[in-house]
Structure formats: structure tokens, C-alpha cells
């Protein structure tokens with residue numbers, strides 16, 4: 001079914017006429033220095049009807065021949081059409097669950113709330129979706145004789161884990177730069193286990209990012225950060241996938257946590273493409289949720305006092321420590337991309353305090369979820385917008401869960417044991433120590449649930 005007529009290339013996202021093939025090592029526009037985006041030949045894609053695309057994607061979903069059962073590569077024509085199949089490096093990413101959270105929704109005055117569990121995947125975060133495309137592109141470049149010594153990234157943890165795993169699968173060396181002491185144990189041990197060169201720097205994420213950008217000027221070190229627009233192509237499939245899971249109907253709202261703002265941009269790009277090709281007839285409204293301690297986008301829009309648009313200047317801030325460590329970012333590299341997505345999707349930006357994100361995660365957990373702190377930020381934003389009446393009772397909302405809660409067990413344990421500084425365990429559930437006897441257990445049951 002794959003047809004050689006579909007093509008894509010890099011183009012300047014700021015609108016210059018700069019273009020480059022996807023096999024070139026290039027991250028920024030050669031004319032204006034702006035970020036790039038992958039541009040698809042829409043006329044070619046339009047030669048298939050919306051119904052044909054839907055049927056094709058459904059026929060491959062989680063079952064297609066390798067690697068088409070991957071949630072990303074099942075949509076290869078929309079991602080990287082010309083990539084040779086033998087160069088695809090896949091860990092069967094995507095195809096993640098879309099859960100309905102009825103009990104949680106009822107508690108916050110809503111009726112139709114869904115959780116897109118992008119963390120239920122090989123390395124436990126949505127970063128797999130983009131990394132499969134980037135590492136596949138590197139494999140293709142190397143196969144064509146381009147010298148790439150290693151692939152490098154700066155990371156708040158999850159990007160490193162994904163880069164290390166995909167590079168290990170492909171046999172490509174990887175280098176990860178992490179802010180020392182600011183990533184979870186699980187996030188640190190993943191790239192170590194996968195054989196990456198793991199460098200711990202005494203700085204924050206923004207400090208690591210600065211070094212890695214300088215490093216990427218070395219021609220044979222390839223940069224894997226999300227300024228690299230190949231990752232956006234993989235991540236955008238999460239929006240196509242969730243619409244597919246809802247029977248090809250767009251929800252009313254998407255709520256997503258934002259740090260470097262690549263993922264919010266990717267959601268915008270996925271919806272724009274679906275709309276352009278007629279798979280949806282309207283766009284959902286987009287909510288980007290930031291931690292109050294790392295809120296450059298929220299601050300910029302509040303100061304501007306206007307609706308989001310690329311004209312808004314996002315001044316860098318010094319990000320303070322937040323439990324949502326993967327979004328502790330003060331100078332988001334994809335701010336302008338995200339502002340364009342917000343403008344197209346009638347979007348808004350909300351923020352959450354440490355207490356709010358912790359309680360929101362715990363509230364969702366009590367209804368069966370296991371939310372990471374970043375998902376907690378998105379849930380807290382949802383709760384505020386529902387309380388304010390901006391999101392109405394019957395609205396259909398999809399919250400993007402960005403990582404598996406198990407990657408952040410320190411956060412969970414700390415909340416329930418009451419050891420997080422500045423955060424009260426309002427919904428804490430303590431374990432109970434009892435005598436190893438039937439009586440001891442019965443007393444504990446009675447104390448919690450009453451006598452039978």
C-alpha cells in the first residue's frame with residue numbers, strides 16, 4: 001500500500017523560502033535562524049480520501065506487519081514517507097491506551113474526561129514517539145554514508161531515556177547531558193542501563209541545553225533535542241491516534257503539560273494536518289498547563305493581556321524547582337511553535353502550584369489512574385478551568401498523560417508519607433502497620449471501613 005509519491009522536507013517555520021532534505025544535518029533556517037518544520041506534500045496526500053486514510057490507519061493499528069503496527073509508523077506517509085523501511089528503528093511505540101476517567105470526572109463536575117496514556121510505552125514517556133523518528137533518520141543518514149559519531153541531547157530525564165534506548169536498539173552511540181540531582185532515579189538509570197555516555201552537569205536543564213547546542217556545532221555530533229523538528233513529526237501522531245480512538249471525532253478540549261513546548265506544538269501540527277486532509281472538520285481547544293515554578297509562557301500571556309499568537313514575546317525566566325521536573329524549563333525552545341498552535345486552536349494557558357499538581361494527581365489516582373507529576377499539572381489546570389466554568393460539564397476533554405507514574409515513585413511516596421517540602425498530603429493514604437494476626441488485620445479493616 002505504501003506509495004513512493006509521498007514526500008516531505010524541512011522548511012523554515014517562520015515562513016522564509018528555506019528548504020532542505022530530511023537527510024541533511026540542519027536544525028535551523030539558513031536565512032533567519034528560526035526553527036524548521038517538516039513540510040508534507042499535501043496535494044499528494046489529498047489523492048487519498050479521508051475515508052481511505054482512516055481505513056488504512058485502522059488496518060495497521062497495533063497489528064500491522066513490522067513496523068506498521070507501531071502507532072507512529074502505521075502513519076508513516078504522514079511522518080517520514082521516504083524513509084527506507086529497513087532503517088526504521090521502532091520499539092513498537094504509540095498505540096497507547098485512551099482511558100475514560102468517569103469517577104474522577106464526576107468529582108470535578110465533568111462528565112466526559114479521558115486520559116491519553118502516552119507514558120504506557122517502551123521507556124515510559126511520550127518521548128518515544130519522537131525519538132523513533134529521529135533515530136531512524138540518523139540510521140538512514142549513516143546508511144547513506146554520512147559520518148555521525150554520536151547522537152546527543154540535554155534532558156530533564158525522559159528524552160535521555162528514549163534516546164539511549166533507541167540508539168542501543170540501532171547500535172548508534174548516544175551521549176546524554178543531565179542536570180545533576182534533578183532527575184528521578186528511574187530516569188537516571190535508564191540511559192545508564194542502555195549504555196549511553198551519561199554526563200551529569202552541575203546546572204539546570206537550561207544550562208545543559210546551552211552546552212549541547214554548542215556541542216551540536218561539531219559536525220559529526222547529531223542533536224536530538226526537540227528543536228529538532230523530526231521529533232515533532234512522531235509526537236504529532238498522538239493527536240491522530242486519540243482522534244482515531246474516539247471514532248474519528250475531535251474532542252472539545254486537549255489539556256497538555258508544557259515545558260519546552262515541543263509536544264504542545266506537535267499536537268497542533270497533528271490536528272492541522274487532519275483538518276487539512278479532511279479527517280476532522282473542527283479543531284479542539286488547546287490548554288497548555290505549566291508549573292507555577294516554571295511558567296514563562298503563562299507569564300508572557302498574562303503580561304501581554306491578549307490571546308496567544310506568535311507576536312507574543314516569551315521572555316526566559318529562571319525556573320524554580322518543581323516536582324514536575326521534566327517541565328522545569330525557563331527558556332522553552334518551541335515557544336513560538338506552541339503560540340502558533342494555541343492561536344490555531346483557540347487555546348489558553350493555565351498554571352498549577354506544587355500543592356495543586358500533587359492533589360490533582362492523587363485525586364485521579366484515587367479514581368484508578370497513576371498520574372506522574374506533569375500529568376498532575378494538566379489535571380490541576382483542568383480542575384481550575386472546570387471550576388471556573390470555562391470547560392463545561394458536558395464538554396469532552398482529553399488530558400495528555402506524558403509519562404508513566406512509576407518513573408516518579410519518589411513523588412508518590414513523598415506525597416503519601418507527607419515528606420514533600422511545602423506540600424500537604426491532603427489525599428494521602430498511609431500504609432498501616434499491624435500485628436501479624438487475624439485480630440490485627442480485622443481491627444485495621446474495621447478502623448477504615450467500619451464493622452461488618
Ligand SMILES: *Cc1c(COP(=O)(O)O)cnc(C)c1O
Pocket residue numbers: 125126127158159226257258259260261262263264326327372374375402403
Ligand atoms: C518532556 C516532558 C514534558 C514536556 O514536554 P515538552 O515538549 O518539553 O513541552 C512533559 N512531561 C514529561 C513527562 C516529559 O518527559
Ligand SMILES: [Zn+2]
Pocket residue numbers: 012013014015016017018029030031032033034
Ligand atoms: Zn527562516
